[in-house]
Amino acid sequence: MxxxxxxxxxxxxxxxxxxxxxxxxxxxxxxxxxxxxxxxxxxxxxxxxxxxxxxxxxxxxxxxxxxxxxxxxxxxxxxxxxxxxxxxxxxxxxxxxxxxxxxxxxxxxxxxRIRFGPRGPRLDAGDVVVPFVAFRADGTAFRPGFIDSPEFRAVSNPQVRFEAGPGIVVERRPGALPGQLQVRYQAPFRPARNRPGWNQAQLRRALLGDGHAIGFGHVEVLPAEGMLVDGLTDTPGPAPGCEAA
The missing domain is CATH 2.60.40 (Immunoglobulin-like)
Known part of the structure; x- marks a missing residue:
């Protein structure tokens, strides 16, 4: 749509x-x-x-x-x-x-310019927070409320998924400058999909690893533009199936 x-x-x-x-x-x-x-x-x-x-x-x-x-x-x-x-x-x-x-x-x-921070996910009072930065191409900071596409797919089991909704908050990092943000997965964790039935400890362990995506515009009703990063690191190169293209 x-x-x-x-x-x-x-x-x-x-x-x-x-x-x-x-x-x-x-x-x-x-x-x-x-x-x-x-x-x-x-x-x-x-x-x-x-x-x-x-x-x-x-x-x-x-x-x-x-x-x-x-x-x-x-x-x-x-x-x-x-x-x-x-x-x-x-x-x-x-x-x-x-x-x-x-x-x-x-x-x-x-x-x-949207990217995850080098520290990666960490625990904060039982929640999992994932730092990132978000700026327009001209250097203007994005406001936290515009970042509408926090997502997570567990690396070890893609049937465990978190998507934007209750229990996931995008906020400015405490004491940080505009554009220095974090996504907070609030405990108790409420995944959008949990087909293997992982418990809270398993969900926490997964969220402390990779599988994160962040940005804006990856929503049901598409705007003119979406900008996201998928994964905690920069992994350029051909996708599987494109290596010989």
């Missing part, structure tokens, strides 16, 4: 009903809201130079929308648009993501 609500990130121009979502630390870009007959080109531009490109026919359906997921990890052999062509660009904050529709530039955003 798409919205015409403008994003609060760094949109240069995004046409009504379109969405660009960037996970810059894993070089993954998803674009959606296009027509199923469109030929799409996604470009990464740094200092005026194109450093990455992917072209393919828009895929999907009328419900979820038509577009491309570049470097997400294709199911089966990759088809045009699944992988970056000629090498995977290491997407960084400040890069421009452009979408061309049938050869004409349609949409463009600038990658914002």
């Amino acid at each position: 798409l919205s015409t609500t403008p994003a609060e990130g760094t949109v240069v121009t995004v046409a009504e009903g379109h969405n660009i979502t960037v996970f810059h630390n894993i070089d993954f870009v998803a674009v959606v809201g296009y027509d199923d007959a469109d030929l799409l080109t996604v470009r990464v531009v740094r200092n005026g130079t194109v450093i990455g490109t992917a072209t393919g026919d828009a895929v999907g359906d009328a419900v979820e929308g038509f577009g491309l997921e570049v470097n997400h990890g294709p199911e089966g052999a990759p088809v045009p648009g699944d992988c970056w062509e000629g090498g995977t660009p290491n997407i960084r904050p400040g890069d421009h993501i452009e979408v061309l529709v049938n050869g004409t530039l349609s949409d463009e955003v600038i990658v914002d």
Whole structure:
């Protein structure tokens, strides 16, 4: 589902009903809201130079929308648009993501600076807190309330998931400057999915590891733009299935 609500990130121009979502630390870009007959080109531009490109026919359906997921990890052999062509660009904050529709530039955003802190998750009065920083491309700090997409998938069992909702709070770190934030998983922990039935100790142990994502725009009603990081570290390179592309 798409919205015409403008994003609060760094949109240069995004046409009504379109969405660009960037996970810059894993070089993954998803674009959606296009027509199923469109030929799409996604470009990464740094200092005026194109450093990455992917072209393919828009895929999907009328419900979820038509577009491309570049470097997400294709199911089966990759088809045009699944992988970056000629090498995977290491997407960084400040890069421009452009979408061309049938050869004409349609949409463009600038990658914002969102990243987890080097300390990683820690315990705080029984809660688990995960520090991160969040700034627009121009250096302006994001307010905590705009960061709407705290997520967690347990590394050892993806059937344990936390998503934005009760018991998960995005806040400024105590004594910190604007943009220096943290996500707090409040005890008792209430995962959105817990199919193995883990107890509180097991959930706490998982939350103290990796599997975290943070950012904005990864929501049911998509804004013009989403910017997120997936994982505590920067892990650039081709997604599984794209290594030989």
